[in-house]
Amino acid sequence: MLNKVPEITAFFWVIKILCTTIGESAADYVNVTLGVGLIATTLITAVLLVVALVVQFRLDRYVPSVYWTVVALVSVVGTLITDNLTDNLGVSLWISTGVFLVLLLLTFGVWYRTERTLSIHSIVTTRREAFYWLVVVVTFALGTAAGDLLIDQLQTGLLAAVLIYAAAIAVVFVAYRFGLGATLSFWIAYVLTRPLGGSLGDFLSGDRSEGGAGLGTLLTSLLFLAAIVATVVYLSVTRVDRTERVAVRR
Template sequence: MLNKVPEVTIYFWIIKVLCTTVGETAADFLNQNLGLGLTGTSLVMSVLLIIALYVQFRSPRYSPGVYWIAVVLISIVGTLITDNLTDNLGVSLEVTTGVFAVALAATFAAWYARERTLSIHTIYTPRREAFYWLAILFTFALGTAAGDLAAERLNLGYWPSALIFGGLIAIVAAAHFALHAGAVLTFWIAYVLTRPLGASLGDYLSQSPDDGGLGLGTVATSGLFLVTILAFVIYLTRTRRDATPAGTSA
């Protein structure tokens, strides 16, 4: 098989943030506007995610449409996992943040122990792909918990929170490009941080002005970002600008 995930380009990070924003606003829309509740929304989205991952695993190579559909769905499910633990089961955000951080670290440890690499440029076996998607799920759950912890405890507001997380990502990028910090480490740190960044942007756009947002609503915000994601996916499908061959070094 060829490499099953995209090259890390500017397109990758833009779409990743867009998917994260959709994960936040779509989860709110399904839960509140359609009245499915957290449990019902979680079941529906989990089934759709399983179907998307089945198609992804069956594909012999990276396909932008299949891949990014899976990311959108795993973003929603990761958000819902944290929301269920905190809202339905009463688990504190401090605990969920710690648990998901440990779960992500354990996934990386098991991945490296079995494969001797965490490079996303070598995802061309089913086992490596399974580790990859499990890590992705935990990054979204961890990002949700950590972002909510910062927002609820510090009460910073949506736009200031987005600026803070954007600044942290810029520091990680500078560490990689200027200080030559490890590509694998900086990639995964940035990947976790993009979740609260996208969620803060989504909340800022969708929530009412009384709550510190612009009042676009979850429908308009989700639709806007989904259309933008679709445009990028069509472009990448046609140009293959983000496809990489198997075996490229990290």
């Protein structure tokens, strides 16, 4: 099995933010605009995610179209997990943020204790891939809770939330350049890109009366879906994010 995760390039972060943004806007569109309902939307997207994961696990290498389909679906499901806890079960965003943070740290702990590495450049076994996707799901749920907490509970404006999380990621990048470990830097940035993308989705789709851009959830979802498809096609053709290609060059 070759490494199942793409090389971390600028394209990785661009498409990650695109996926997180569409996760927020698509979940809102299906749940609210179409009136499907929170529970039904969660069940439908969860089934789609399971199917995509089955395909992903059956592969022996990284395939951009499959990998990023899983990420996009995880983004939607992660958003809905937090929304269900908040809207249907009345769980405080403070509590859900804390619980998901603890769960993430525990998952990292078990992953490291079992595999002795948290590097995404070593996802070459089924067990490591299972740990990887479990962490990804938790990061999306955590990012959703943290993003909603900042906007809803702390009364932060939509655009202000985008700028705050963008600044936080910039700080992580600077810290990485000054010696913060690559693995730690990656996972901190990975968590932060979820509320960044979610806040961006809320800003673009939100009504202008609420400080948003007024594009609506459907138009926002379609625009970002088109950008995702275009980027995935580019990566599939150029293969610039294939780790096995990097290994050959070295």
